[in-house]
Amino acid sequence: MSDMSMASISMTSISMTGRNGDSTSMTSRRILFIIRSYRPDQVGGGAKSVQTLAEGLVERGHDVHILRLAPRGEEAATLRAGMEAGVTGPGKPTLHVLPIRNIYWPYDKRRRSPAMKAVWHTLDLWNFRAARDVRQMLDIIRPDVVNTSIIDGFSTAILREAKRSGARLIHTMRDYYLICSRSGMYRAGENCTSLCSGCKVVAGVNRRQTRNVDMFLSNSAFVAETHRRHGAFGDDKPCAVQWNVNDRPLVPEPRALADGAPMVFGYIGRLAPTKGVEKLIEAVRQLPQGGRPWTLVIAGDGEPGYVEGLKAQAAGDPRVKFLGWQAAEDFYGAVDVVICPSVYNEPLPRVIYEAYGFALPVVASRVGGNPEVVTPGETGELYDGEDAAELAEKIQHFRTLPAETYAHYSAGALDMGGVFTSGAVIDRYESHLEKLFDAA
Secondary structure, rough: OOOOOOOOOOOEEEEEEEOHHHHEEOOOOEEEEEEEOOOOOOOHHHHHHHHHHHHHHHHOOEEEEEEEOOOOOOOHHHHHHHOOOOOOOOOOOOOEEEEEEOOOOOOOOOOOHHHHHHHHHHHHHHHHHHHHHHHHHHHHOOOEEEEEOOOOOOOOHHHHHHHHOEEEHHHHHEEOOOOOHHHHHEEOEEEEEOOHHHHHHHHHHHHHHHHOOEEEEEEOOHHHHHHHHHOOOOOOOEEEOOOOOOOOOOOOOOOOOOOOOEEEEEOOEEEEEOHHHHHHHHOOOOOOOOOOOOOEEEEEOOOHHHHHHHHHHHOOOOEEEEOOOOHHHHHHHHOEEEOOOOOOOOOOOOHHHHHOOOOOOOEEEOOOHHHOOOEEOOEEEEEOOOOOOHHHHHHHHHHHHOOHHHHHHHHHHHHHHHHHHHHHHHHHHHHHHHHHHHHO
């Protein structure tokens, strides 16, 4: 554990500039984010979202701390890696590292037997040792606000400790951990519409702990409504949508694409069955050879056998190209339309708002949080995630667009991208903090 004075910081007034340039007064808070992993070895986009929010709050004058897990015995090495990567230190959040208190570290890609997995998840229902560790850290840090987010490995036992510390407690829902043992609400190739018997147990245990939460945030209304529908929290609990930060600067102007010019459609992300890339390849193979020239580029990595299967599916079609891993800036700079074909109810794919920042329209499946940020005819188009023929129609729609209409989509995408800038997102988060303390 890091050394830190037990004395609490005195509250100071800091300046907050709103989107309209109006300067308001905001109270500086000591904020502790609790999340299972963080840079440089982050697992998933949730860690990136917490990082960008935390760093933005530091810039606003808040005293921000991150508490994360690491494999047992690797706490010091994890802290050093964070310092070397520049994610902690002067002008950055303070990083604290705890050892995981379970039978293995689940993010090392090693295969475990069903029995070991069952033991791990049973311990994760109520991890009293993790709760003890967190209680000790809370005594040291003494935060005004605790914001938990992606807490598998900690368990919801830490929510009670956060509440007992006297801090205001926010829980941000970035997955379905509170109601699903796998955190995904996805099984046997389908999205779950109800809770299985095992998940009912998980939801019941966690519901007793979520009573300690003062405010729920979610990166999409879909995720919030799903949790409330399945009893993760009651109607008495405030819940608001808190979108994530796109930390890349917006391009200065919309894109232009000449009539008849070749078009590049692109997918970027993990290559896995939930991502819908098979449906995407099925769709593009339905498109005619003639007309406006086009290509589909697929950027990303995945399990080797699965990736080989995708390549075999696309074999013989020269219009489909696999790029492997690519830097986001290189990818977005080389495509004209981004496709987000998920078949899984993703809370809110980062690829959508990253594309908007590059003034790129998006064709997205009508699942999860996607319909909340994709406006047909303005920022992109939506389709039924299981319908390859409808996806093919949307791609063909963009192939036949005149330059003026493409420019309209591009301008709409860039305008929507402004909602995800650091200033806009942190303004919204600070407004939630104010409401939280005003309600006390």
